[in-house]
Amino acid sequence: MKAAVYKGYGLPLEIEEVPNPAPKEGEVLVKVASTGICHSDLHLLSGELVGPLPNGFIIGHEIAGWVEKIGENVKNPYGLKEGDPVLVSWIVPCGICRYCANGKENYCKDNAKRLVGLIGINGGHAEYLTVPEIAVIPLAKNLDPYYSSPIACAYGTAYNALKSANATSGKSVVIVGAGGVGSAAIQLANSIGLNPIVAVDIDENKLKSAKLLGATHIINANENDARAKVLEALEDGADIVYETKPYPDFKLSLEVVKSGGTIVVTGLGGFSTLAQIPVTLFVSRGITLIGSLGYRPRIDLPDLVSLASSGKIDIKKLVSHIYTPDMINEAYENLKKGLHIRAIIRWN
Structure with a gap:
């Protein structure tokens, strides 16, 4: 063969x-x-x-x-x-x-x-x-x-991540990264009834595709202040932020998740990939951080x-x-x- x-x-x-x-x-x-x-x-x-x-x-x-x-x-x-x-x-x-x-x-x-x-x-x-x-x-x-x-x-990873984050109809979500997994997550978020669905990426073509797949808002992080743009769409922040990037850094996620909200991560990076989390912000706002494998x-x-x-x-x-x-x-x-x-x- x-x-x-x-x-x-x-x-x-x-x-x-x-x-x-x-x-x-x-x-x-x-x-x-x-x-x-x-x-x-x-x-x-x-x-x-x-x-x-x-x-x-x-x-x-x-x-x-x-x-x-x-x-x-x-x-x-x-x-x-x-x-x-x-x-x-x-x-x-x-x-x-x-x-x-x-x-x-x-x-x-x-x-x-x-x-x-x-x-x-x-x-x-x-x-x-x-x-x-x-x-x-x-x-x-x-x-x-x-x-x-x-x-x-792609779909399996996104589906389990959203379920792990207790995604239910009417909750808002920010999806960081609009590649394969992120794009699958947009479709799944629609099927669950999440709204608004905000997609963030640095590639305009991926963002155009994200809009066609059902994102209610698209944000090019290279051309905009992504934090400000997300908070224009979601004044109090997102119920769920889904980090799909291959090397997650949590910076934007922590800035746009609402108090009591959830960040779910599937981007693997590698065993040497590290991310810094401001502990006082994390604790004082009651943020839930979930890792989701496959x-x-x-x-x-x-x-x-x-x-x-x-x-x-x-x-x-x-x-x-x-x-x-x-x-x-x-x-x-x-x-x-x-x-x-x-x-x-x-x-x-």
Whole structure:
């Protein structure tokens, strides 16, 4: 099969022919339709997240495709058959530990050693991949697998973050960063009934897209005093500020969240990324700060499939660029340049 193979730090991915994987016991072989180009991959390739990757590793953690083969002793609770469209979760919980039993499977300790396309399990920048069955979630038949891969990261990450911040109808939200995750958050905020929805970025094209996706206000932080502009729209500040930037600094978030409000963060940065918080401001205004990692695959992904299937979110609107596998390095370079909302690679 064709795959984009990691060759070392600072080197481009190489498209190679590698052996087709075969599902082991408890695994599912997936034929890949598309994989997303995510900023977390840049952190991964730079060594900021998990250190050097093993040569020959296949990245790509935002995946949709079809069931190709079901391995032995797969319990198959969804009744999947060969050819059925599916999402692949990059989070692979054990399903039985205390975290999993309490609806926090994104913090399952097993994830630390088996994150699809990130740690331990080859990812989806290939024509096929095998994953433990718990990572495979059915996709509605009326959704196109070629466009659905962002559900498995961008939408999932944004959805869990908003739920963690107790986002409910009528609350206001400021979304800092209008890339893939931020743009998904705008659509989801609309589906929940948040209002106003203020998008802040430094890229005018992303802001124009944010407006089309449902932002009630857009603010270019390069051309305006972002704090002043947000407070024009939200005199008392925002109920929720969602930091989606790859290197969150909290400066604007702390300036525009209302007293008693919540800041939720999903931008990873890297283990060396630090942020300063003015403690007196943080305490005296009763601000809640939440870190949110990914999503709960068996809870959040089915919810998102339902939202997309019913038309409450439009996943095709998120995809701004489509690349072929031989253009994968160009895709990551364009991501660095900020040219994408969300880009995908079509594999089959």
